[in-house]
Amino acid sequence: MNQILIESLTTQIVDLPTIRPHTLAMHTMRKQTLVIVRLRCSDGIEGIGEATTIGGLAYGYESPESIKANIDAHLAPMLVGRPAANINAAMQSLDKIAKGNTFAKSGIETALLDAQGKRLGLAVSELLGGRVRDSLEVAWTLASGDTGRDIDEAQQMLDRRRHRIFKLKIGANPLEQDLKHVLAIKKALGDRASVRVDVNQYWDESQAIRGCQVLGDNGIDLIEQPISRVNRSGQVRLNLRSPAPIMADESIESVEDAFSLAADGAASVFALKIAKNGGPRAVLRTAHIAEAAGIALYGGTMLEGSVGTLASAHAFLTLKQLTWGTELFGPLLLTEDIVTEAPQYRDFELHIPRTPGLGLALDEERLARFSR
Incomplete structure (x- = not known):
């Protein structure tokens, strides 16, 4: 042959x-x-x-x-x-x-x-070891920058049963302004939703000490990358004192970074992104390091379109546990797509086909x- x-x-x-x-x-x-x-x-x-x-x-x-x-x-x-x-x-x-x-x-x-x-x-998930689920819960990022608009958007998502996990992008504004914005949204949504924040490294350690304390004490479930990825000792200190779990995102630029973060105790949650690890197979190596170290997992995104989103999803389907769900909403942010059939979102989850390969065709x- x-x-x-x-x-x-x-x-x-x-x-x-x-x-x-x-x-x-x-x-x-x-x-x-x-x-x-x-x-x-x-x-x-x-x-x-x-x-x-x-x-x-x-x-x-x-x-x-x-x-x-x-x-x-x-x-x-x-x-x-x-x-x-x-x-x-x-x-x-x-x-x-x-x-x-x-x-x-x-x-x-x-x-x-x-x-x-x-x-x-075979579906890609089967090539990666075999899926243990057929769908993934998906968070939605509230990033309009306007408190009232973000609250309205979240309530619409809840009513439509599309999302019940919300991540807020903060860090660009003064600390107290961002805290006020986040706490107003959490108060409006109450126990109907999980509210989390992503600072994208924009706080220094002094801001993060206060920010993490206030957010954790007021029901914010998760704080993503509050300080610079190069301040490893600061990440370790924050992870020890924050009342809310700290998630590493920008800190993980490679599989080797994941090992180093786990060894140092710099985060209690890892954001998994196929792009930053080198592919679906590579991201599972990071996931396995986290699992061995007792670090929780979250399926992250680079806001990919349908192709990249399903590539991530097939990898995440194989994991034993995704404690913090996923953020695979990229296709929902787009008004146009380049595939013949869009990914299926319903009842708060992304449902992944068992068709061969990724399960997509280009338009x-x-x-x-x-x-x-």
């Missing part, structure tokens, strides 16, 4: 409109930009992947433009002509020629998994319309 080879690996940058401006501490998103990866194999099967960042270079070290350039110039040439079914060998070859570039590698690993799943007639007309 002839070996199945990778014939081509191509990328497209896609700009999609969002339902509203999405305000983070470091950036306000008015659209979302995806890099779509297409892997064509000698048996005629195509795998699709996605690499997505938040706010260009405002969040991390890769941008859509750098992802595309590095895949086209460096990563794709390494893979063309290699066996398509040996995902392990393919990804190890990329690690040899390119340091970091985890977002780009995640898009490629996703495409390899999608192709292999289609080839074998070529829409893809062409929104490609740069």
